[in-house]
Amino acid sequence: MTFPLSQTDAPQDGFSHVRGPKHPPLKHATIPALLAEAVAAHGDNDALIFQGGDERLLYRDFAALVDRVAAGLLALDISKGDRVGIWSPNRLEWVLTQFATARIGAILVNINPAYRVSELEYALKKVGCRAVIAARRFKSSDYAAMLRELLPELASGGQSLLFPELRHVILMDGEPDPGMIPFSRLAELATPDLLARLDSIAIDPDDPINIQFTSGTTGQPKGATLSHFNVINNGRFVTDRIALTDADRLVIPVPLYHCFGMVMGVLGAVSKGATMIFPGEAFDPAETLDVIETERATALYGVPTMFIAMLQELDSSHRDLASLRTGIMAGALCPIEVMRRVNKDMHMGEVTISYGMTETSPVSFQSFVDDPTEKRCETVGRIHPHLEVKIVGPDGATVPVGEQGEIWTKGYSVMKGYWQDAAATAGAIHDGWMRTGDLGVLDEEGFCTIVGRVKDMIIRGGENIYPREIEEFLIRHPDVIDVQVFGIPDDRFGEEVCAWVVARDEAAITVEVLRDYCRGQIAHFKIPRYIRIVSELPMTVTGKPQKFVMRDLMLGILAAEAEDNAPKAP
Incomplete structure (x- = not known):
């Protein structure tokens, strides 16, 4: 089922503040x-299939x-x-x-x-x-x-x-x-x-x-504590958006230890009586495609890098994926060409994009299955039911529509707090609002675009630079498969822009080719000073890029290069 856009889904009075619909009602259950x-309703349905059906x-x-x-x-x-x-x-x-x-x-x-x-x-x-x-x-x-x-x-x-x-x-x-x-x-x-x-x-x-x-990239990990009420309802609403039913067979190659697997996957499927299929202990593109074909799966979850890997596998070995209909892509930017291929080559015309965080159980925004392809690539969809989101500027005020600021989320999905950490909880939740640390923009229809992380913003010579904008530009290059942009310290400008690029063919692209591609297309101060072409990006187990790892590695590379180039004593 899909739900029409209601009056409250869109921002009111020109400010970036949206409230989700009140249907379907929240479920107060365990x-x-x-x-x-x-x-009781689907006892004879397959519930779980593991290890290729064994x-x-x-x-x-x-x-x-x-x-x-x-x-x-x-x-x-x-x-x-x-x-x-x-x-x-x-x-x-x-x-x-x-x-x-x-x-x-x-x-x-x-x-x-x-x-x-x-x-x-x-x-x-x-x-x-x-x-x-x-x-x-x-x-x-x-x-x-x-x-x-x-x-x-x-x-x-x-x-x-x-x-x-x-x-x-x-x-x-x-x-x-x-x-x-x-x-x-x-x-x-x-x-x-x-x-x-x-x-x-x-x-x-x-x-x-x-x-x-939580990931702990800026300190020791904190234990986000979630209730039955938090996760049950989020799993329901996530699978409502992809119209999942008891007739569906959902492939879950994402990790169970993360909300994507255990909430959006397991609890979402159970809320509908759908079948859960786990291709293996960890993601493998060939195994995942094999089980989709063998089990006639209708839905698939993954992060963009997983879908890219599966498309590359399909290029070398065909599978019959005609049974697929829908699914969810989350965790990072989806290049529009990847989305088009997923729609066409994987038969997933109804794939949706979602956004959230562990502390909000996790999803706050999600596409509808019939949203235009561009909206499913350039935005993370519209607000979920029973939630409220506002985009807040540095002064704590809600910004006008079209302006960027920090995403604050309120409603049933907000965690109970960080386990035994009152100070961290108080720093994250203000009057029921969860400060996500993510930068976003709302348009007049209520679609949200993620700009990046507050802490990832690069300040170069007084200019605020948002990595997501540069990533979205570079990913359009036909020879670029994936890209991550981050800042590194610089004595003159405070920070400089650095890009790590995964190329379709490393021999066919160079640093100068990419710089030429940028010139005249984006502001000069956004053009990466440092570009490194790599075969793969450091990722978490859930498939999220680890910018802090790239930053540390890049600083080590630059330090070694500086030492090699330093004048040698006679």
Whole structure:
């Protein structure tokens, strides 16, 4: 279903302030209630398909297994309010844990699969996990070994002095380790009495149910704390915009530890009784395309870099993707040529763009499936239901339509706060408004364009430069696949513009070609002084470019070049 633009979707009185529609109504429910509704209405539908179809559960069987895992957690004396860490790539056990912890009112703590020992230590200390559920290993990460390093007392059955709250480590696979419990043991611990206890646990929709750590690029990560009410409604509204139904089969190659996977993907699909398909533990373009073809998928999620990789794979190996209809692209700018190819070559004529942040559960703006292609590339769509957004200038006042400022969001989706960090919470939320740190512009129809991050703005010789504008210009070059622009320190101008470019063919493009492309087309002070052509960009696990990593690497490169060029002593 699509909803027509209402009077309140567009800015009023010429100022950048919009309110979302009041339909459909908010749902005051819990995650266990959401799953129970799906089972009652769609119990015989496929709920989850993992690992190319090797693991497949109907909704009724999935819910029954969730209850057994939840009862097993009760057997380990894990109860409402306790924090349970999940440290794993995309696996069936991840989704089971997501619903099993919600079933007993425990708070799921998402731990980034890329974390190493020191980052894991910080996360466990910050939230005081009572249990950690982990994969044995993933790629180069040996989770079991890192846990043994951090918790040497496990082998002897002793209590950790470093983490006094931690009682259990549960491993998903492989041979049991001393002191660690196999995940399969949880279902075995479920007794009739424990299963009967599940329905007596008092869970409120406003209870905290999930802690997700922010990226921590400007300091230590903060734990954004979300409630059932936050995430259930966001998942509903996200999938409303793509008209998802119980007949749809949604492919989810994005990470579960992030809102894109666990809220927009899992909870969004469950709210409609749709099928969730996970191509593998991590994104692989060939695996993703294969499972779309094999399972006749109708919807697909991903960030632009994922879609670019899948299009490149399609160029070398055809798949029948005619079953696809819709999906969501989020996380970064979508070049218009990529959108056109996704529409045509991947048959996703109804793909939408969305914008949000973890602290807003996550989505605030999203396209409709019938928005013009240009609007789905140049903007992030229009405001979601039951939310309010204003664009605020440096003086704290709402700016006129068409002017840029910081995006502030208010409504049901705003997090409960940062876990045990009142100061950070107070700095982020003002009278219910979440200060996103993102720069945006609203047009007269209510479409929002993201300009960049407040902290990413480059000030060169007194000129304010927004990287997004330069990125959007450079991506139009036919030989440019991807680009990121950022500032680096400069003694004369304060900052200089630097661009990292991924080329279609590195041999066919040079730095001077790109500079010539800019001359006369954008202001001279916006033309990057430094351009580096690279084969790939540093990315987070969720596929977001890491500008701070590029900046640090570039400073190292420039320092080495300066040393090489310095006059040598005779």
